[in-house]
């Protein structure tokens with residue numbers, strides 16, 4: 635079953651497109667990695683999916699619906715963890731979690747159980763009454779992660795999650811993703827940590843200058859690049875060389 639469909643999407647910040655005719659989909663229970671150079675268009679792709687930017691052409695469907703057709707259902711079908719944490723300075727960790735629970739209409743017993751387990755998992759039990767100004771970078775990231783995993787949407791959209799997290803935090807995040815995947819949720823994750831992407835993603839989208847250069851499993855990508863033993867790092871470097879070759883041509 636397809637959860638997310640991105641069909642022929644073109645879009646950007648000005649009239650000049652940043653994304654060119656992107657087409658991909660994510661199935662139920664799939665973890666898909668969005669990989670590409672700085673400026674390739676990963677965050678822009680995510681902004682189109684979460685609806686903060688509108689495509690100039692093409693359409694995006696989440697569980698079969700576009701944002702326009704049913705904004706409330708569309709918004710409640712995904713959880714988003716941004717690259718840079720966005721927190722309310724005047725709210726404590728507890729209040730951030732409560733606000734998320736209210737926004738997603740979480741039942742109070744479900745909220746209590748999930749909150750306690752997330753606090754333990756991310757080692758933040760003792761920080762419940764802290765304000766963001768006292769959090770380290772990684773702790774701020776963890777607040778966003780805990781808010782995202784408090785709810786159970788069809789799709790988690792995670793923009794570069796590993797930067798700033800300590801190794802235990804990274805492991806907890808990967809464990810959470812694995813559990814939610816097993817429960818049927820899908821994940822779209824952009825990252826530059828290629829070894830982790832290679833290990834954990836079911837499929838990879840290689841984005842290059844706002845276009846999809848290749849997509850598929852690691853074996854599919856190896857076949858596309860004619861590099862049967864390549865790691866994702868090798869494939870990525872090959873894609874970079876193509877870019878340099880194009881510039882020289």
Ligand SMILES: Nc1ncnc2c1ncn2[C@@H]1O[C@H](COP(=O)(O)OP(=O)(O)OP(=O)(O)O)[C@@H](O)[C@H]1O
Pocket residue numbers: 647648652670671672673674675676677678679
């Ligand atoms: N707010 C903005 N206004 C205008 N152009 C932007 C804006 N944000 C990004 N861009 C441009 O859009 C293109 C894609 O940027 P995007 O942030 O999507 O890349 P990315 O793949 O997420 O990169 P990174 O790995 O550095 O996070 C770049 O050329 C960038 O300069």
